[in-house]
Amino acid sequence: MILTASEKTAKSHLVVVGNGMVGHHFVEQLIAQKGHEAYQITVFGEEPHLAYDRVHLSEYFTGKEAADLAMTDGTLYDQHGVRYFTNQQVIEINREDKILRLKGGESLSYDKLVLATGSYPFVPPIPGHQRDNTFVYRTLEDLDAIRDCAKKVTRGTVVGGGLLGLEAANALKNLGLETSVVEFAPRLMPVQLDEKGGDVLKGMIEGLDVKVYTNTATQDIVDGDDAFHRMNFADGTHLETDLILFSAGIRPQDALATQSGLTVGERGGIAINNFCQTSDENIYAIGECALWNNRIFGLVAPGYTMAKTAVGHLLGSSDFTFTGADMSTKLKLLGCDVGSVGDAHGQSQGCKVFVYQDEISQSYRKMVVSEDGKKLLGAVLVGDNSYYDTLLQYFLNAIDLPEQPQSLILPAMGDAPVGLGVDALPASASICSCHNVSKQDINQAVSNGAVSVAEVKGLTKAGTGCGGCAALLKKVVDNELLSLGVEVSTDICEHFAYTRQDLFNLVKVENIKSFKALLAKHGKGHGCEICKPAVGSILASVWNEYVLKKEHISLQDTNDRFLANMQKDGTYSIVPRIPGGEITPDKLIVLGEVAKQYELYTKVTGGQRIDLFGATLSQLPAIWKQLIEAGFETGQAYGKSLRTVKSCVGSTWCRYGVNDSMTMAIDLENRYKGLRSPHKIKFAVSGCTRECAEAQSKDIGVIATEGGWNLYVCGNGGMKPRHGDLFATDLDDATLVKYIDRVLMFYTKTADRLQRTSVWMDGLEGGLDYLKAVVIEDKLGLCDELEAQMQRVVDTFQCEWKTTLEDEEALKTFRQFVNYEGEDSNVVFVQERDQVRPATDAEKQQLIAKVG
Amino acid sequence: MQWHLICKQSDLVIDAGVAAMVNGQQVALFYVPEASEQVFAIGNWDPIGKANVLSRGLVTHLNGQWSVASPLYKQHYDLANGCCVEQEAKVPVWPTKLVDGKVYIRQSN
Ligand code: SRM
Ligand SMILES: Cc1cc2nc3c(=O)[nH]c(=O)nc-3n(C[C@H](O)[C@H](O)[C@H](O)COP(=O)(O)OP(=O)(O)OC[C@H]3O[C@@H](n4cnc5c(N)ncnc54)[C@H](O)[C@@H]3O)c2cc1C
Ligand code: SF4
Ligand code: FES
Numbered sequence: 001m002i003l004t005a006s007e008k009t010a011k012s013h014l015v016v017v018g019n020g021m022v023g024h025h026f027v028e029q030l031i032a033q034k035g036h037e038a039y040q041i042t043v044f045g046e047e048p049h050l051a052y053d054r055v056h057l058s059e060y061f062t063g064k065e066a067a068d069l070a071m072t073d074g075t076l077y078d079q080h081g082v083r084y085f086t087n088q089q090v091i092e093i094n095r096e097d098k099i100l101r102l103k104g105g106e107s108l109s110y111d112k113l114v115l116a117t118g119s120y121p122f123v124p125p126i127p128g129h130q131r132d133n134t135f136v137y138r139t140l141e142d143l144d145a146i147r148d149c150a151k152k153v154t155r156g157t158v159v160g161g162g163l164l165g166l167e168a169a170n171a172l173k174n175l176g177l178e179t180s181v182v183e184f185a186p187r188l189m190p191v192q193l194d195e196k197g198g199d200v201l202k203g204m205i206e207g208l209d210v211k212v213y214t215n216t217a218t219q220d221i222v223d224g225d226d227a228f229h230r231m232n233f234a235d236g237t238h239l240e241t242d243l244i245l246f247s248a249g250i251r252p253q254d255a256l257a258t259q260s261g262l263t264v265g266e267r268g269g270i271a272i273n274n275f276c277q278t279s280d281e282n283i284y285a286i287g288e289c290a291l292w293n294n295r296i297f298g299l300v301a302p303g304y305t306m307a308k309t310a311v312g313h314l315l316g317s318s319d320f321t322f323t324g325a326d327m328s329t330k331l332k333l334l335g336c337d338v339g340s341v342g343d344a345h346g347q348s349q350g351c352k353v354f355v356y357q358d359e360i361s362q363s364y365r366k367m368v369v370s371e372d373g374k375k376l377l378g379a380v381l382v383g384d385n386s387y388y389d390t391l392l393q394y395f396l397n398a399i400d401l402p403e404q405p406q407s408l409i410l411p412a413m414g415d416a417p418v419g420l421g422v423d424a425l426p427a428s429a430s431i432c433s434c435h436n437v438s439k440q441d442i443n444q445a446v447s448n449g450a451v452s453v454a455e456v457k458g459l460t461k462a463g464t465g466c467g468g469c470a471a472l473l474k475k476v477v478d479n480e481l482l483s484l485g486v487e488v489s490t491d492i493c494e495h496f497a498y499t500r501q502d503l504f505n506l507v508k509v510e511n512i513k514s515f516k517a518l519l520a521k522h523g524k525g526h527g528c529e530i531c532k533p534a535v536g537s538i539l540a541s542v543w544n545e546y547v548l549k550k551e552h553i554s555l556q557d558t559n560d561r562f563l564a565n566m567q568k569d570g571t572y573s574i575v576p577r578i579p580g581g582e583i584t585p586d587k588l589i590v591l592g593e594v595a596k597q598y599e600l601y602t603k604v605t606g607g608q609r610i611d612l613f614g615a616t617l618s619q620l621p622a623i624w625k626q627l628i629e630a631g632f633e634t635g636q637a638y639g640k641s642l643r644t645v646k647s648c649v650g651s652t653w654c655r656y657g658v659n660d661s662m663t664m665a666i667d668l669e670n671r672y673k674g675l676r677s678p679h680k681i682k683f684a685v686s687g688c689t690r691e692c693a694e695a696q697s698k699d700i701g702v703i704a705t706e707g708g709w710n711l712y713v714c715g716n717g718g719m720k721p722r723h724g725d726l727f728a729t730d731l732d733d734a735t736l737v738k739y740i741d742r743v744l745m746f747y748t749k750t751a752d753r754l755q756r757t758s759v760w761m762d763g764l765e766g767g768l769d770y771l772k773a774v775v776i777e778d779k780l781g782l783c784d785e786l787e788a789q790m791q792r793v794v795d796t797f798q799c800e801w802k803t804t805l806e807d808e809e810a811l812k813t814f815r816q817f818v819n820y821e822g823e824d825s826n827v828v829f830v831q832e833r834d835q836v837r838p839a840t841d842a843e844k845q846q847l848i849a850k851v852g
Numbered sequence: 853m854q855w856h857l858i859c860k861q862s863d864l865v866i867d868a869g870v871a872a873m874v875n876g877q878q879v880a881l882f883y884v885p886e887a888s889e890q891v892f893a894i895g896n897w898d899p900i901g902k903a904n905v906l907s908r909g910l911v912t913h914l915n916g917q918w919s920v921a922s923p924l925y926k927q928h929y930d931l932a933n934g935c936c937v938e939q940e941a942k943v944p945v946w947p948t949k950l951v952d953g954k955v956y957i958r959q960s961n
Contacts, residue, residue: 063902068941454938494914526886526913529921529928533910554867558908558923561868566923570903617908813870818859818881820873824904826897841902 011040012111014314015100017090017256019045021054022287022303023116024071027082029311036080038315039112043077043084044102047139050074050086055300055465060143061171063841069140093260095280112282114310115270117253119288119298123246124159128221133228134244137168146245150175151846153242155227157181159218161188165247166333169210172245173334175842180211180239182231184248187214192329192340196357197380200364204336204383207362213239252289252296265291274321276310284310297325300465301433308436326396326433330381330388337385342395343368343378351377354406358383365409367391374400379409389472397429422472422479431472434465439476446480453477492753493530496523500678500753504538513543514551533557534753537640540676541748542789544796546803547639547676548810559638562814563800564620569827569838572620573613574600575637576627577673580647580665580685581608590630598623601835607644607682609635614836616823618816624801633673633799640754641676642683645669646694650687650704657687659704664733665693668702671737674797675744675790678751678760682717696724699757700740705729709736713743713771716758725761725768728776738787742775745786855949855956864891864955869907869920871896874959879946880907880920881955882931887918891950892931893957895943898922900936906943 014035016023027043030036045051052069060069067073077084092101093113101107121136123129133153135146150156156172158165161183172179181188187198188205202212217234224230227240252269263271263279269291276284276292287303288296297303302325312320330339346353350371357364363383369376376394381387387409394401394408402408427440437460445459453474457463463473491497496519498506503518512518515535519527527535536555540547547553547560559565564572576591591610595602598619600612615623624634637643647665651657665685675681684695685702694717695701701712707730715724728739751760764770773779804810816823828844829836839847858872864883872879878896896904901924909920912928919928919937928937934945947958 065899068899071940073942526884526918528912528914529910529926532912550866553865554911557910558905561908566905566908568901568903568924570905570908570924812863813865816871817873817878818863818870822873824878826904 011038013109014039014041014112014114015108015110016041016043016114016116017100018116018118018253018287018289019043019047019051019084019086020116020118020287021051021071021300022118022307023114024051025304026114026116026286026307026311028072028076029308030314031076031080031082033311033315035311035315036082041080041082042108043082044088044090045084045086046089047141048087049140050084052140054138057137057140057143058167058171060140061147061174061842066140090256091259093256093283095260095262095283098282110282112314113284115256115278115283115285115289116287116307117256117289119250119252119296121246122249122251124218124248126218126220128229129246131221131229131244133242134221134246136246137164137171138250143171146171146243147175147845149243150177153228154178155180155241156243156245157231157239157241158245158247160247160249161185161212161214162191162247162249163189163329163331163333164250166205167331168245168247169205170334172243173208173210177243179209180213180241181205182213182216182218182233182239184217185214188212189338189340192338192344192380193382194345194366194380196355197338197344197364197366197382200357200362200382201333201336201338204362205334208334208336210334250288250298252291254289257285257289265294269296272306272322274309274323275313275318276306276322277313284314286310292322293324295324297327299325299327299329301325301436302327304434305436326430328392328395328433330385332385337381337383339379339381339385339388339391341379341381341388341391342376344380346378348377354409356406356409356411358411367405367409369401369405373405376401376405376408381409389469393425393429393472397426399424399426422475425476431476432460432462432465432469434469435461437462442473442476443480446477446484450477451481492534493528495519495525495527495531498522500534500538501750503535504542504749507535507538508542513539513545515539515555516551529557530753533560536560537676537678537753541793544674544676544793546798546807547800548804548807548813550809553810553813562617562620563624563634563638563804564615565638567613567838570617570824571613571827571838572615572617573611573637574615574620574623574627575605575609575611575635576632577635577669578609578644579669579673580645580662582647582662582666583610587630587632590627590632594623594626597626599829599836601837608646609644611637614829614838616816616827617814618823621805621811621814625805628799628802628805634801636673636800639676640679641674642669642672642681644682646682646684646698648685648687648692650685654687656690657704658706659687659709661685661687661693661702661704664702664704664709668700668737668740671794672740672744675748675793677744677748679754679756681744681757697721698724700724700744702736708732711736711739714757714761716756718756720758722758722762727768727772739775741790742783742786743771745790746771746774746782749786853958853960855958858955858957861950861953861955867911869909869911871904871907874957877959878904879957881948881957882907882911882918882920884911884918884931887931889918889932889948891948891955892918893946893948894920894929894931894934895945897943898924898927898929899941899943900927900939901925 051071089103091103121138156177157180158169161181169181188201219232224240228242231239254264254270257264257270270285272285272290278285286306306322309320309322328341346368351368354367366380368378379391429439445456450456532555595612600614605611645665645668650661681699683700684693684698686693686695687704697715697717701724703710709731710729711727712724713727716722828839830839869880869882880896882892909923918931934943949956
């Protein structure tokens with residue numbers, strides 16, 4: 001690099017010192033405001049990497065790489081003529097001549113200077129703090145060093161039980177260390193939590209096998225007896241540990257300010273005014289190094305606001321000012337929810353407090369309200385953050401509290417809605433604090449044409465920081481769309497201006513047999529992951545052709561395309577059909593043998609069958625060949641199709657059974673097993689009213705009675721359980737099947753894509769009575785057709801795996817690589833409880849490190 | 853940079869992907885006859901789902917761009933430049949050519 005003091009360009013020279021999150025945001029904002037046209041911009045960063053997402057730093061241990069955390073790869077800078085240098089520390093400012101000096105000895109002049117030097121971890125000067133195997137937690141390099149050390153040792157201790165300390169403790173735990181936390185203060189997270197909240201958190205964290213020492217001062221660190229270090233505590237006790245991580249707070253990096261005589265605070269920090277100018281009007285300070293009104297802001301959102309303010313001021317606008325920031329936070333620490341809003345300690349004059357504590361489920365909530373009980377001043381949440389969004393909105397917008405303010409922290413009883421409707425939020429309500437986006441900004445984006453959360457995100461950046469505002473953001477967007485009368489389009493996607501139901505009818509009436517033909521006649525473009533599988537499913541419902549036929553193969557979602565369920569590591573699970581859950585000992589043995597031969601993880605599913613996990617793509621055909629030879633069929637666990645018909649043993653064995661539920665379940669499963677539908681379908685048959693098969697929670701539920709069978713429809717387990725509706729009683733076998741044919745085919749014809757029967761029923765105009773009228777009374781005159789269509793599906797059933805094994809072309813697509821025989825080296829298993837499971841990222845790294 | 857012969861055109865699946873191994877690196881090849889490029893080559897590693905699966909995603913055409921939807925969590929990766937549409941993430945891309953029924957990609961060494 002050659003830069004000299006005399007180098008001059010036509011534009012004023014703006015230098016940014018520090019390329020952390022805030023320094024980068026500053027450059028981004030400056031470019032967005034066309035600041036690069038007014039200034040020649042130069043950026044210096046001391047770290048070897050360009051700016052990266054420090055907020056998500058811990059994810060570096062859970063699989064993210066430096067490139068994933070990077071906030072820029074430099075392209076943005078290059079495109080706008082911003083010069084940038086990493087590994088370059090600025091060591092001196094000569095304010096008189098406006099010259100900077102770099103560590104390498106070079107110097108250069110500036111016209112305007114922005115200090116975004118962040119902060120550094122404070123390490124308490126305990127004797128022994130500089131020993132080997134002691135670390136801090138701030139940069140990628142710190143994490144590299146911690147990871148290297150953790151590979152060799154077993155015990156780790158974090159000094160400091162604040163926010164960052166607990167995050168670091170989580171990281172140590174994930175690295176497989178026995179972890180302890182040592183906190184000087186009487187409770188964890190002393191800044192954010194009150195005493196009781198700290199206690200509850202401590203209990204929860206200890207429950208996770210992390211030892212917590214509060215009220216504990218470390219006197220010195222010396223050689224350990226059975227570990228690398230021994231920490232001697234002031235009360236005479238001690239702790240042996242191999243690795244020590246200091247997380248005892250941060251200090252603003254203000255060395256340059258001190259050196260050059262800028263005003264700094266008593267306890268550090270570069271003093272700034274509301275425009276983020278330091279005591280020298282040509283020098284700005286933003287982010288964690290800046291001190292405003294005697295306060296440091298150790299979060300990224302206030303830093304971003306400062307960046308915006310400085311950009312505005314540099315471009316000649318006084319519209320933006322920095323006037324402090326909300327420091328409310330919500331976090332998941334070691335899996336425990338913790339939230340803190342406003343005045344958590346109740347220090348405001350005359351304030352009153354509500355407290356709710358539940359020692360059974362371990363949660364604690366406190367609200368601090370104004371003397372008159374009208375406004376929320378602060379809150380503390382431990383154990384359940386679902387209350388946070390609402391409380392934060394009351395606080396930030398000074399909304400009048402409801403008459404019974406305590407209802408905001410009491411557990412919800414019955415169906416009463418908790419929380420604040422988005423309508424009640426004022427326009428100025430801050431929705432995304434990371435990017436300072438208000439309700440008004442979102443509404444503006446919507447009225448400028450954004451019609452989805454994704455588009456609003458693109459326009460406003462809301463939701464792209466910590467992600468904590470996602471749920472609220474969606475509510476505000478939906479609410480605004482609705483209030484604008486925007487009809488949320490029912491087109492299935494940009495390629496077809498039709499609903500699924502329309503497409504179903506078109507396929508059937510016009511005798512259309514392929515996606516391409518449908519697209520040519522009724523669509524545009526080339527299709528996407530919404531319409532392709534949806535049309536694939538419709539074609540299968542109507543014509544029931546082999547799903548891997550050449551013209552259908554590219555429509556199938558990966559599970560359907562490879563006739564197996566993809567798992568997180570790219571391997572597959574295999575679920576043969578076991579109708580009704582009945583299986584012979586011989587077949588059980590075959591499953592065991594196959595699983596053993598291919599080293600598959602084996603589990604009994606929630607649907608009364610057996611799932612074999614961990615098969616690679618190229619193993620699938622061989623495994624299925626053996627299973628089919630032993631008499632198994634595909635279980636279509638991958639398809640939107642019939643899953644299982646769960647059954648109890650019924651009257652054959654059970655002393656209470658009134659009918660043979662087992663035979664009925666097997667017959668039903670065999671009848672409907674080939675049906676592709678809008679979503680998966682589950683059945684159950686119980687042999688008597690004790691309902692051991694839980695039929696009332698299934699799409700189709702059948703319960704034996706003295707007089708035949710009772711039929712229940714549209715039940716659901718899963719995310720939003722729904723009891724099935726009693727549809728007809730005391731049916732004989734034939735009528736039962738007839739009704740099920742009609743109900744299922746009517747559902748298949750009219751439901752939306754990926755709509756379970758429960759949701760379909762809830763949206764069906766006329767509801768249960770209408771469905772009865774269609775199916776029982778044949779109100780639409782459709783019944784013959786529905787039955788005929790179902791019969792066609794039944795008659796054309798084929799086991800897709802059997803067909804595939806006979807089809808050379810289809811088999812070719814199961815090769816792992818087209819040009820190479822090996823397997824995917826990223827698929828790594830470890831043993832747990834005598835079976836394989838996928839290795840975690842940390843385990844993979846260790847395994848690879850050991851090999852390499 | 854040089855052209856590597858990867859496989860025959862008949863090894864590809866129309867409008868879908870297959871995986872190939874090139875210099876120890878996993879590549880996802882997509883054969884899209886309707887696109888001007890015809891064959892796209894991107895990294896097979898899904899940086900968000902963290903598995904070598906992109907070749908097994910659905911090929912999509914959105915706003916005039918060809919992309920693949922990851923089979924794990926459904927993010928789209930642009931086949932032409934490797935950029936993830938929904939999140940900040942990127943996969944490598946390589947130039948390809950289809951000559952006499954053979955598929956080539958260009959990679960350094
Ligand atoms: C394997 C299994 C869990 C187990 O280890 O027992 C399982 C595994 C999966 N379930 Fe399930 N579910 C399994 C029984 C259930 C049950 C219990 C049952 O069937 O009696 C339910 C609740 C009952 C219900 O559906 O009403 C269930 C409700 C869900 C849901 C929520 C559906 C809903 O409408 O709310 C999903 C998500 C979805 O489908 O969108 C889901 C999705 C999944 C997926 C597909 C998630 C995924 O994308 O990977 C899993 C596929 C795993 C695989 O590779 O096989 N699974 N899932 C069970 C397989 C049963 C079988 O033999 O086929
Ligand atoms: C593990 C962890 C988790 C966090 N979680 C959250 C969270 O959930 N929410 C939240 O809001 N905040 C969180 N933070 C805090 C957040 O990361 C910081 O507020 C933010 O990074 C501050 O940005 P900055 O640019 O001011 O400082 P930094 O990101 O520290 O950047 C300053 C940069 O300037 C460089 N620099 C310093 N001096 C010089 C010099 N003389 N010459 C050249 N370069 C120099 C430094 O090397 C550094 O790269 C977390 C921090 C950590 C470490
Ligand atoms: S409950 Fe969730 S994690 Fe468990 S199998 Fe079902 S989808 Fe997977
Ligand atoms: S509040 Fe962090 S992304 Fe919106």
